[in-house]
Amino acid sequence: MLDDLPPDLHRLETLRMWHALWLDRIDAKIARLRAEGEQQACAVQQRVERAPEWLLERGIGHGGRPVEVHCGDCHAAGKRRQGISAEEARRALADGVPACTHCRPDTELGVLEG
Structure with a gap:
């Protein structure tokens, strides 16, 4: 021991x-x-x-233009994003802002193209 x-x-x-x-x-x-x-x-x-339910991704620069709409939990959303309401997301899509092809917020919101 x-x-x-x-x-x-x-x-x-x-x-x-x-x-x-x-x-x-x-x-x-x-x-x-x-x-x-x-x-x-x-x-x-x-x-x-x-966490916001919907995201608006913006382009580079101060006050960058909207470039894509995402669902709030989208893995493809970039760093320049802000939370928005469902109505703001629908309005952005109607104004021609593209929907993310990964999370498809247009489908989730019931917005049809055409």
């Missing part, structure tokens, strides 16, 4: 106290990281719940 601990009670008690203090620090950090993880998960959930 490996016995590399000090032979006297005083040093053993000192080691025990030192390790207890470290365990307290480790437990406190674990609790803090768990709380931060829960807060981040909650923030992500709130962002998902507040």
Whole structure:
């Protein structure tokens, strides 16, 4: 059996106290990281719940012209986008803004071409 601990009670008690203090620090950090993880998960959930139902993607530049209409959860929507209402999405499609070919917002909104 490996016995590399000090032979006297005083040093053993000192080691025990030192390790207890470290365990307290480790437990406190674990609790803090768990709380931060829960807060981040909650923030992500709130962002998902507040995701717009429809997106309008815009072109490059300040006030870029609309280039495509997307469903709110479309993976193909670019970075230059803004959330819009269903009525605004229908109006954009009627004004000639193309519908995304991946998520097909025109089909979802019941807008027929022609």
